[in-house]
Amino acid sequence: MSPGSSLSDSLEDYLEAIFHIEQAKQAARAKDIAGRMKVSGSSVTGALQALARRKLINYSPYDLVTLTEKGREVAGDVVRRHDVLRRFFVDVLDADSREAEKGACRMEHALPRGIMERLISFVEYLSAGRKGEGRRLVEDFKHYYERTNKKKTD
Amino acid sequence: MSPGSSLSDSLEDYLEAIFHIEQAKQAARAKDIAGRMKVSGSSVTGALQALARRKLINYSPYDLVTLTEKGREVAGDVVRRHDVLRRFFVDVLDADSREAEKGACRMEHALPRGIMERLISFVEYLSAGRKGEGRRLVEDFKHYYERTNKKKTD
């Protein structure tokens, strides 16, 4: 736990992007980050400098980027927040996949730890058990929602 | 529906504050807004000018502030997003009340419409019925969470 720094939403996004690129190909080039985030190269440079100052990435000018141990922890945390939100939206609320992804992207930065933990537990609880209470309730809600909202969804 | 403008998080916060102050005392003074939002008076002036430009508030220098029809719609929407999040956190996830409030404050700006609608429906569904599936599941989850997280909560 390193509650010291407190990253901006923007830097969290960069960290998250680096995390994913690293998983796909060992290390990230500034180009990849820019492409994924739809941001100019110079913005990436600025962000990399900020992240390096905070010791969250291994970086020196013109070099490839990798996460430090600390950086990987923080990035992993962001990814976890993102994923639990997306899963909740899709698997429980049965929301549109694209909207869920977009929502998760924006909300991930604001989800407090304690609530994230509960949400993870909640989604697990509802998804667990082939025919447990959870799964059934999710199904029932799906029907309830479609029944009570006979507008655009159908 | 006025999806035209797209307010910043900050302006949404101001609108929300004005909404609540207006409910409590007819109209809002800049002072009240500053106090509630813990922001300087000059910041309030700037925000009021921006909101007035967008026709979301009735305002002229040194005057009291009220919401326009459009402003009330937008503010109401923000409040609705805030409230459904808080209720979900407290009533369903059984999160700490303070943390729920804080989380709702930050996440309210990012909650997409379609997901908000589903979430409202979901919370209603779980809370409805004196002894329906919903209420019981919430209770069961509460116990599940406490059982599987024998750490800080107890």
Add this chain to the structure above:
DNA sequence: TTATTTTATTAGGCGAGGCTAATTTTCTTT
């Protein structure tokens, strides 16, 4: 009504985070 206090606005500054254009470094060809 004039003086005092309170409230609001303006002026000017700061940092974050984005952009484009110009420049530098590195990589790839030939």
Add this chain to the structure above:
DNA sequence: AAAGAAAATTAGCCTCGCCTAATAAAATAA
């Protein structure tokens, strides 16, 4: 190895949103 292409960095500018200090307007007291 030298030339050209590609990638990264710097320089310089912009918008937001906040701040403090200084000023102006309004409200309250004397």
